[in-house]
Amino acid sequence: MSYKIAVIGGDGTGPEVAREGLKVLNAVASKFNFKYETHQLDIGGERYLKTKEILPDSVISDAKGADAIFLGAIGHPDVKPGILEKGILLKLRFELDQYINLRPVKLYPNVETPIKNKGPEEINYVVVRENTGGLYTGTGGFSMKGTPDEVAIQSMVYSRHQVERCLRYAFEYSIRWNKQEPNRGKKVTLCGKTNVLTYVFDLWERVFHEVGQADYGQIERDYAHVDATTMWMIKNPEWFDVIVTGNMFGDIITDLGAMTQGGMGIAAGGNINPDGVSMFEPIGGSAPKYTGKNVINPLAAIGAMAMLLNELGEVEAAKSIDQAISKVVSTKIKSLDAGKMGYSTEQVGDLICDQIVNS
Ligand code: IPM
Ligand code: MN
16 A cells, blocks of 8 residues: 655745655654655645636635645745645645644753753643634625725634534544643633633633543643743743634634744654544745745654544654654754754755664
8 A cells, every 4th residue: 555645845945845744754664664655745835826816716626636735835934925835734724624633742852942941851732723713714704895884803713513522532643642642632722702702702711611521531631821821831831732723813822823933943743633634734924035046944744644644544753763863853953943043045955864774
């Protein structure tokens, strides 16, 4: 059997970091004896500027036929913000029903964090972000547009079904994590805003306790408002284990989380459909100013590849990538920021591959 991996290099530095991710895929495939084939999906700003096509149906069906999707970055400086993000990234998440956005916040050893007195012991949790609902559904509109009385509405829409499947994923994730690491995966924190968003987060909170009590009694349940969550992420990150939250809050807190783990250069994420095709990506953007300079940090993309393999069931390969990242960041790389790594993009990919081959 051979895994079919669809690759979207995309825009800016996307293709460069994706290339390093694929290099690492090649290294682990030989080491752990599995086969794969890749095919590139040509979408992104360049195609849009040339042809006005954003995400043709043929590309969606190609993506649906893959075992997993590996994405570099989407976002082009010559395209109005929103067109590609909504038309490609969000559309794929919705079309493939990737209802979970899994974003680990993990500080590797010897990596600098802006949080004083906190290290890898304290900064090690995951955010389970709901990925197909909430403010991202585009429900709303304008009325009296262009007049002084103009009104704009954008609604936070959640069905019980969406909330429940996301919460169950968070609990199930905890159980799996706990099996691998006995001191992790013991607590799920619901991050909401029950004091103001008294409909949507009332639903989340009720389902959280209902499902948690009925089916996951061994897991501790905790609750924090989103504003307080940002405070604790800085003050006491060790309080967190698995955080589960809605789409918009998850978007915001995971950028904060990424900064505490050393920045966008290392932050990886997965858009997951547990019963379908999932898509893995570095969570930073396309960094247009660094395009083609061979200076961008590919570790987030390489970490995304590890997550992809984990989802495909290649757990040992995923672990070996993670261990290689840990080793290389703690012994070789000077900084995780673009241009300051002490190595080029390609060299960082090579360091990871060497580490995998020689360990
Ligand atoms: C992310 C990004 C996207 C989001 C944008 C580009 C649509 O910020 O993956 O976090 O808001 O989800
Ligand atoms: Mn974001």
